[in-house]
Amino acid sequence: MDADALYADVIDKYSRHINPHLAKLMAFAGFGVEMRGEGCYIYDHEGRQFLDCLGGYGTFSVGHRHPKVVEAVQKQLGEMALSGKAFFSKNAADLAEKLAEITPEGIDYSFFCNSGTEAVEAALKFSKSVTGRVKIISTTESFHGKTMGSLSVMGREKYRKPYEPLVPGVVFVPFGDVDAAIAAIDDQTACMIVEPIQGEGGIRIPPDGYLTALRRACDKHGAILIFDEVQTGLGRTGTMFACEHDGVSPDIITMAKALGGGVMPLGAVSGTEAIWDAVYSQNPLSHTSTFGGNPLACAAGLAGIQVIQDEGLVERSATLGLLLKDGLQSVADKHSKWIAEVRGRGLMVGLEFAEDEVGELVVAQLLKYGVCVAYALNNPRVLRFEPPLIISAEQIEFAVDAVDKALVETDELLAMLV
Template sequence: MSFSIAELLAQHSEDKFELHEKHLNNQMVRVLKTIGYDRNYKRAVGQYLYDEQGNEYLDLLSGFGVFAIGRNHPTVISALQETLTLELPNLVQLDVSILSGLLAKEILTTTPENLEKMFFCNSGTEAVEAAIKFARYTTKRAKIVYCEHGYHGLTMGALSLNGEKIFREGFGPLLPDCIAIPFNDLAALEQALSNKDVAAFIVEPIQGKGVNLPDDNYLVEVERLCKKYGTLFVADEIQTGIGRTGKFWAIDHYGAKPDMILMSKALSGGFVPVGAVAMTQHIMDTVFNRMDRAVVHGSTFSKNNMAMAAGLAGLEVIKSENLVEQSATVGNDIIASLNALSTKYEFLKEARGKGSMIAIEFQAPKSLTLKAAWAMLEAANKGLFCQMITIPLFKDHRILTQVAGHGMNVVKLLPPLTLTQKDRDHIVNAFDQTIAATHQVPGTIWDLGKNLASHALKGKAGK
């Protein structure tokens, strides 16, 4: 009897949550069931998910930005199928591969001209780990500066640069000599660099947690200050890169030239994990400076043929379908359309972002009835109001979104770059109706709010 994945899926079609409860993270299953997200998805195409009843869901998370070209893109599937049938030598560790050379060449056509070399790995957090090591070896300094509320991954080195307390709590001691400063604060950065003992400043051009935008001159001044004090400027574009913000790289909005760009997520095409670091010739030549140091940093599965093929095919889709331009056009239209609703609704503070990286922020209202309802939720758990947006969006409009970070009243959208005008209209209308419902106190949506507050208070009591 031949082995069949299709048969396995058919045999266990109803076992997904039970398997996870028994063998994996049962808390994740509890979360999904509590908020009503426990669906059995059977199919995915482009920006859409389909459940066992055939209901269509618009996915505005895209696997936290992984599926920039949409799910199951036929071009990438074809490239991977072809790669499997070619019987190529793969991971011949005492060799170099053609596909990795081609992918490196293709990526470097998109980066600032000062970046001439590539290092491949398996994930975004591995790219961060590599940047820490490369910066320390190149500068012969130990300190790394990062930003409060930043996010760079969850392995121990990357976690040491994580600006969110909830991810760090209980996992210490972390790497020493890692210093947090406020984002978008040039005075704080100069003070941190002024002793000329910092190896690297690692920063997201646009912060993922909250979609916090820098001032127009911030990143160019970051580049200047880093050069002044001999610190390497590392742009973490793991989420913001490869068309997400309506430019190929988010730094392209600001004209900055970092010493390293970190990438992953969209580079995979949504199929085979891949991460990478683009860097200057000087960094590469310093770290790998002798033949006996040719293997001082690497990863067993990096540069594997499937990952490289996925990367090449994904970049071809981005280019041939003009998805960077589409991201800018549709994403900026969504931001403008949502901002136009702020005059109608007290709870809505603003929509912001660039391209298809979008935040919708909510605020305390002025009306007494609304203010009291808001205060009730905030007392139970800061940022809980956003669940009253994301849950109805999912339940009533079949739109998948997320809260932008812990304790934030911000909903975040990271949709595929393939959204259509129809999708745009659906998004704006769904937000309009959902936000309108929050202004009806009492009302059905506030019954949800009371249940959420009750769960939050029980959770606090159980700690």
Template sequence: MGMETTQQMKALDERYFMPAFSRDMAIVKGEGSKVWDGEGKEYIDCVAGIAVCSTGHCHPEVVKAICDQAHQLIHCSNLYYVPHQGEVAKKVVEITGMHKAFFSNSGAEATDGALKLARVRTGKKKFVAFTHGFHGRTIGSLAVTHKPAIREPFEPLGMEKTFVEYGDLEGLKKAVDSDTAGVIVEPIQGEAGVIIPPDTFFEGIREVCDKSGALMIVDEVQTGLGRTGKWLGIQHTKVKPDIVTLAKGIASGFPMGALAAREDLEFKKSEHGSTFAGGPLACAASLATLGVIEKILPEVAVKGERFRNGLAKYNPRVRGLMIGITIGDKCPEIQKKCAEQGVLVNCAADGNLRLVPPLTISNAEIDTVVKVLNGTLG
């Protein structure tokens, strides 16, 4: 089979696929930090599947792990012990500092699992989340996702929740009461455009949760697995959450998510489940991915600083390889200009340009990206 052209893909998409996405470009091949479109044009990819392809595209170790496993067993369901599942759970527990893990197929599902776990173990019903936070688009995860444009058409979502301004501890204290099951928060708000609050914010959340008996749920779907230069974004603080959710970078693009929780916080028999979650292929891909990230983790912060220095005049918000620049209404235009010059970047919310390149991106590639951005931002 030859590669499909962009026009062929577009024609099929327009006729047969529900128009939930805005897109005008096809990506047909990837290797390392580079991707190619349907016409063979090459780009440095600073979107990386939205912080997913952390090991770069088609990393040989990940490809080999998936292929080897596909020859052995593709699926067997959770009625049986699943190859590599225990190994990945052990690794997730070690890197998060939690006690046990459970797998899902996505970040949204990991959020759903965390909300269920918080409710069933506390016996409480309500949640507190933050403005501009994003936790997924399933009925459960959408209930705690703030953006009115994507949430309100689907209300009521069957979840009692209060939204508090991100960073507002006084507001949080007022919102949390004796029936609050959990407070869900991102260490850095990704979809909002890489918004980094002061560390004291998390210490404050921990304190409020400890006083009320609510669980602190930290959504590490975008910030986790090395993206910020540590295994978890919350590890830049001294705070220990009760539940952590993971996805995106966990298996180099193979659909997978996870939640991990502290001791005495776990699902009991039949309280949660999933046909595909933590299947043999996902776990093989994840195990290889975590092995690669472990090796490159020490370089992430240094690469982030290279971006920070190169883009200094735009006051970028940088933690590891998670970079946000506020540019306002011209964001879509800048995104387009960068693509024309062979660099893929992404507009998150509120006119914020977001860069979340593979953690394997080279210094030379960083310098090219910086040069293109400096040229287009003027």
């Protein structure tokens, strides 16, 4: 099948059997069919190379198909792929120990699942079980997943509304507003769930001291503090976990995306001994998953964390993140008519446009220049850059230059429309 026929066949099948509306949107933006991923690049059906600055929303921290992760998964595949569920699993044990080592202080236990939303579901369940309370505090514009529990705490009504009634007792407070959070957290509160930096909300960084204030308020009222680090975790923001920036430990932390080493789907919810005791002491099967913690995914997780540590990717994220931010800032200064702000931490950087709909045009222009990005789901004015942490300074320069060129073209395009 030649490239054009393959593309037409895939779009046709998406339209008839997956999601015709999404297919139209993706095709309009100019996305082809992904055929191969390697390092920082994705190759499409025409053999075109794209610098992956979206990175699967932060999944490809060690790049696509890192040889060490692939090797670990292939070795495991030769022995046992999925768990029989009755036996102990060495990989799960080793990965849980590794997470206890790298997560913030006091986080010693882990439950493994397959995605971010499952990790959040578990975190919410555990908080209710431990406290015996129902009130949950979440933040506006937050994103925690799209299954019923996670959706209930999603800070955007557009996604919640069609599925109501959802989990009861959820109260939303503005993200970053200390006073609002303190006023909401009380003796009825089971938990507060928050992203240390909002990803889908548009790479929003709360003021210094925010996480500390939440910690204090939760301690005062015996509420559980959950940090959702599904997107920010494992080096993305220049520290192993984003909450380290504020020196605050949660009671529960959720992870996924980069956890599977960019090769396998893997999520985890990790927490304190007291929480695990409360959840599992009466019923050791209180929360389970058939595929969660399978040997293949855990092999990928262990190898991925090893790569992050061996290749110094946390430090690299901090250093190269500054380079990316500075580069985008100079582009923003040049195109101040279109760009309102550049912000971020480590290799999690957002470019906010001053107007709606410009971002979509820039995404399409960037694709032409061989750079893949996307806008934030809960804030389409913000393009987010979350490239692999192995990205080089030259590749960052290439991306920044492409943004500049894409903005020049978008400017010309919009001038013609006026």
